[in-house]
Amino acid sequence: MRTPLQRALRQPGLSRINRRELLRRGFLAGGALALGGGLSACGGSRLGAAGAADQGLPATPSSGARPLGNIGPLLPPDANKVSLPAGFSSRILAVDGDEVLRGDGAGTGYVWHKDPDGGATFPTEDGGWIYVSNSEETPGGVGALRFDAAGEIVDAYRICDDTRNNCAGGPTPWGTWITCEEATGGYAIECDPYGVEAPVELPAMGRYNHEAVAIDPVGQAAYLTEDRGDGGFYMCVADAYPDFRSGTLFILNVTSGDPREGPAPVEWVEVPDPSGGTLELVDPTSPSRRLVEEFNPTRQQVDRYTPFAGGEGIWYFEGVVYFATKGDSSVWALDIEAQTVERIFDFRAEGVLPDPTFAVDNVTVTGAGDVIVAEDGSDTRLVVVTPDRRVVTLLKVEHEGSELAGPAFSPDGTRLYFSSQRGDGDGRGITFEITGPFQG
Numbered sequence: 032m033r034t035p036l037q038r039a040l041r042q043p044g045l046s047r048i049n050r051r052e053l054l055r056r057g058f059l060a061g062g063a064l065a066l067g068g069g070l071s072a073c074g075g076s077r078l079g080a081a082g083a084a085d086q087g088l089p090a091t092p093s094s095g096a097r098p099l100g101n102i103g104p105l106l107p108p109d110a111n112k113v114s115l116p117a118g119f120s121s122r123i124l125a126v127d128g129d130e131v132l133r134g135d136g137a138g139t140g141y142v143w144h145k146d147p148d149g150g151a152t153f154p155t156e157d158g159g160w161i162y163v164s165n166s167e168e169t170p171g172g173v174g175a176l177r178f179d180a181a182g183e184i185v186d187a188y189r190i191c192d193d194t195r196n197n198c199a200g201g202p203t204p205w206g207t208w209i210t211c212e213e214a215t216g217g218y219a220i221e222c223d224p225y226g227v228e229a230p231v232e233l234p235a236m237g238r239y240n241h242e243a244v245a246i247d248p249v250g251q252a253a254y255l256t257e258d259r260g261d262g263g264f265y266m267c268v269a270d271a272y273p274d275f276r277s278g279t280l281f282i283l284n285v286t287s288g289d290p291r292e293g294p295a296p297v298e299w300v301e302v303p304d305p306s307g308g309t310l311e312l313v314d315p316t317s318p319s320r321r322l323v324e325e326f327n328p329t330r331q332q333v334d335r336y337t338p339f340a341g342g343e344g345i346w347y348f349e350g351v352v353y354f355a356t357k358g359d360s361s362v363w364a365l366d367i368e369a370q371t372v373e374r375i376f377d378f379r380a381e382g383v384l385p386d387p388t389f390a391v392d393n394v395t396v397t398g399a400g401d402v403i404v405a406e407d408g409s410d411t412r413l414v415v416v417t418p419d420r421r422v423v424t425l426l427k428v429e430h431e432g433s434e435l436a437g438p439a440f441s442p443d444g445t446r447l448y449f450s451s452q453r454g455d456g457d458g459r460g461i462t463f464e465i466t467g468p469f470q471g
Contacts, residue, residue, distance in 0.1 A: 134183025
């Protein structure tokens, strides 16, 4: 049986979706985002044998998060070459090509993967958590670090293999990780962070140059970015939520106005063939090696859609979907209730940052409504866009020729994880943990 949203989306000419009892908050209401809410469990998971479905995954920590708009200036770099505000500290967890060590110094048997990219955390029954991390390589895949309740690494392992250029992705409310292939004819692939169930391809989400995905648990829809200069912004409605192996794919079109100037109304246009007419030849001896061509690209199948210049990270929070585009270094907000999209921040605007070439990448949102944006550019920073649309620098890593990726908070919101994808000039990615006054 379809939800009201699913039924409404099948009506021709839809330009607005009504959702009862959903308040407009944060950037789109002119005030701070409320502290309550975040993602919550919405039914069972196809990967439920891993024990994730009953965890009540808080993808956005929402209890007691401290606003980050006044964290203070950065101090000189620490021993790990990370500049942080007073009260914060860094720890190196894993380095590309080295075996990950447990907190007691014993080996885990897992060699940390190359080019660590998008990531997220998931709670475990013993009070610990798991941080998953993509490998933006071919062959790519996804690795995982498991922590105990004290925050020490107790295991590391692989949860996905034989994939291509795993860039970003997104956590689900039912405790799985959807990894995205940033490649021609790429899939969104659902993975089990707990390492029990095999990954599952999600063809309903389309085959294209995927970047990231966010799940709206109220409307029971997925939103996705496409990393192309003329990429689309997509919505996928499952036939039987939360199973996205089958469903309907839509692409966003702005119907009037300019979203760079203010909220602009949108409509959703159905994509006839989510497969993109993709044909491929797979090397049976090395499944990640493929010759792939899209003969009917999803974004070219409709007579009207609004292109976004290089879609990057995406995150759902309190009825709003935030996403970034690298072609114009902007952060956008889709108000799901109002069915409008608006650019909320332009990093290339004069006077925003000392370096106006800031290039956006992955994003996450704190429980206080701060949007954290990772930099894929020259200055390797994590910056914060506050609910009143100011920007402050959270940290800077003194690495040359790298980019920051995979920002994600531990489930209790006290620790922040991210990676410097190519490390300190040697091409070896480094994954960090930041601790400090994120709560209170």
